[in-house]
Amino acid sequence: MTWIALKMLMGDKSKYFAIVFGVSFACFLIAEQSAIFCGVMLRTTSQIRDTHGGDIWVMNSDVRYVDDLKPISDDDLYRVRSVPGVAWAVNLYRGQGQAQLANGTYQGLILMGLDDASLTGAPTHMLVGKIGDLQIPDAILVDEAGFYQMWPGESLRTGKVIEMNQRRAVVVGVYRASQTFMTMPIIYTRFSQATLFVPPTPTGRLMPFVLAKVQPGMDSSDVAERIHDRTGLKALTNEGFMQLTMTYYLQHTGIPLNFGTTVVLAFLVGSAIAGQTFYLFTVENLKQFGTLNAMGMSDRRIVSMILIQGFVVGGIGYGVGVGLATLYGIFSQSAMPLLAFFLPWQVLAVTAVAMIFIVMMASLLSIRRVLVLEPAVVFQGGA
Amino acid sequence: MTTSIQTRKGVSCQGLTKDYGRGDARVRALRGVDLDISPGELTLLVGPSGCGKTTLISILAGTLDPTDGDVSVLGVDIKSLSKHEKAACRAKNVGFVFQQFNLLPSLTAAENVSVPLVINGYSKTKAVAHAIEVLKSVGLSERIHSLPSQLSGGQQQRVAIARALVHQPRLLVADEPTSAIDARTGHAIMELIREVALQPDRVAVAVTHDSRVYGFADRIITLEDGRVAQEKHVKPEVTNGLFAPV
Known part of the structure; x- marks a missing residue:
């Protein structure tokens, strides 16, 4: 059954590439914006990272971040x-x-x-x-x-x-x-x-x-x-001091809100593009699913086919999107040194979760359309 | 509820009605159809547009639930089956020929024909090998690996018929099988369908507007305004078979 799902998915190359492009674009937007956010946050700790040799920073107990200077x-x-x-x-x-x-x-x-x-x-x-x-x-x-x-x-x-x-x-x-x-x-x-x-x-x-x-x-x-x-005195490891500094910037500046808005917008735009293209793809294939249903394919197998198609597109789109974001980061570091870009594994995980969410939502909408389809519609000249 | 189909039983309907919509928007498509179709003969459902032909064939194929009345298909009361049981029943016992062929455009002819076998649990390799044999028997040995878009209308309908028969169903339903193809090809297609209909344990029902194919029928049932208006047995004029099921 998987091969039928994949052939349906990849049979029309233009539609297939449009869906993959949609998911890739969504993943790229989410990963790139999240990486820039992480890059900005990482810069708040650059002085700590650049100070080599010690394991522990000792400071006034009231210090809240690296620039909060209270002599001891x-x-x-x-x-x-x-x-x-x-x-x-x-x-x-x-x-x-x-x-x-x-x-x-x-x-x-x-x-x-x-x-x-x-x-x-x-x-x-x-x-x-x-x-x-x-x-x-x-x-x-x-x-x-x-x-x-x-x-x-x-x-x-x-x-x-x-x-x-x-x-x-x-x-x-x-x-x-x-x-x-x-x-x-x-x-x-x-x-x-x-x-x-x-x-x-x-x-x-x-x-x-x-x-x-x-x-x-x-x-x-x-x-x-x-x-x-x-x-x-306050005594923190290098990681602990970086965490303290980033937490301060997260809690006391507008950076998370501003970037959060951008990331959420990227997620929404990406979801809309990816979800809509996949949903339209399924709707355009309703006649085929209706035919399969009429020929006796169970709802469960049809749902499996749609999920397989969704996750194949999602997997490829995720790889391409995250790959593009990585390339963007590599080239931007040399072309635009001021651009903050840091792509930790957490960004990849968040992007993967977002991709799964997008694919699941698009699949569920598509599945709903397929499941309410009466198999008899195939007798009426199309679904 | 069992889904096993008893052999040598045809199709029987009593007081079959079907309504679409509700309230003021309700449309009654079938108004108490009584019908008996025996195995081993080709039955044509004819009548003007909107008379209920497609609704009736959809109910007989188990793809549409009647509003009222009794339906027995191949010895099974299909009204009593769950959605899942109906799907399983269709997969095993029903072959479909559609007006617009309804081939999956990204699958080759052999892969399209193999789909019913795959639905019935065959592996792809076995299903395609079997499908190729059936395609050869309908004269498409040269187009096994062609996509539907690379086939003529007649060839596509042959592939559709091969797909309808590959799993040797006991009930063959055909919806306007000749409407999208030229007369000569339509003739060959009807010969194929008739060949299947002559099998003693098979029931074949076709909906058609095409009066040129009436000569292939053993029996013609005319529907009008959701009722059986006329029913007559005829002597088939064409019996030259081209198809031998695998």
């Missing part, structure tokens, strides 16, 4: 180091600064201060210069996008000079960073240097984070919990 005491660094299971811990500065360029203009930026001795958390993808050059007085690293933002049209190079908090800073290297949610340049320097590049705070505290490494064989989550118990 310098003593907290030592308290974290004393927690069992912590191999080492270093301070990490993160804040917003303002640079004055040689032409007199000002540029807001994100300032990262690394542990002076170890430079833990430094970027890994250097394009120009060396990380070790940060040990030079007044040295800073600039991200590639930030370099072009501050010095448009110039080629990447060291030796450029900016001024922060009335202090001279010299670019000793350019690195490639993950796309961020903000569009400000990201400057890396030593912790001691960073405290000079920003004005003093009323409390005198400047350290927002401690990066800790767990001892081999220890579980990061367990050690993080232990740090929290011993210090009262």
